[in-house]
Amino acid sequence: MRPELIVGNNQHATEIPESWLTALEKGGALAAQEILARYLASDDAPLPEHECVEVALVDDETSARVHEQFMGILGETDVITFHHGEIVIGVEVAFRQAAENGEPPLRELLRYVIHGLLHLAGHEDEEPADRAKMEAAQEPLVAMLWPEVAGVMVDGRW
Numbered sequence: 001m002r003p004e005l006i007v008g009n010n011q012h013a014t015e016i017p018e019s020w021l022t023a024l025e026k027g028g029a030l031a032a033q034e035i036l037a038r039y040l041a042s043d044d045a046p047l048p049e050h051e052c053v054e055v056a057l058v059d060d061e062t063s064a065r066v067h068e069q070f071m072g073i074l075g076e077t078d079v080i081t082f083h084h085g086e087i088v089i090g091v092e093v094a095f096r097q098a099a100e101n102g103e104p105p106l107r108e109l110l111r112y113v114i115h116g117l118l119h120l121a122g123h124e125d126e127e128p129a130d131r132a133k134m135e136a137a138q139e140p141l142v143a144m145l146w147p148e149v150a151g152v153m154v155d156g157r158w
Contacts, residue, residue, distance in 0.1 A: 007025050009057045
């Protein structure tokens with residue numbers, strides 16, 4: 001299956017069970033296949049060229065540092081995607097957003113993986129119309145893949 005996803009937990013601020021990393025790798029690989037088949041936004045999108053996409057789960061401090069260094073924007077963020085095939089996900093942001101929306105944190109992390117993959121497929125979200133188009137691709141994928149990923153509930157929690 002192409003591309004392979006490797007999810008690494010590069011933070012200690014929030015506990016992430018190993019089973020979540022495996023579930024995100026599996027769900028992300030399935031999402032990548034769907035995106036390649038149905039949601040490529042441009043002919044020069046980098047996703048089809050990648051054998052592997054690395055996902056780094058980071059804390060707020062690291063997210064803020066990467067956000068400022070590479071995008072010139074202060075403060076932590078949810079997802080930063082690099083065309084060379086790396087997705088940086090702010091775990092603490094995901095947990096806060098999940099609590100705000102009444103969703104399991106693992107589902108929010110899945111959403112962020114899919115969001116990053118859509119960026120690698122050429123989608124943008126800076127303008128409202130582009131953001132709406134991206135969400136129209138993203139949310140059905142989250143809904144479709146969530147049952148697969150949700151099977152990893154650990155100790156009665158997500």
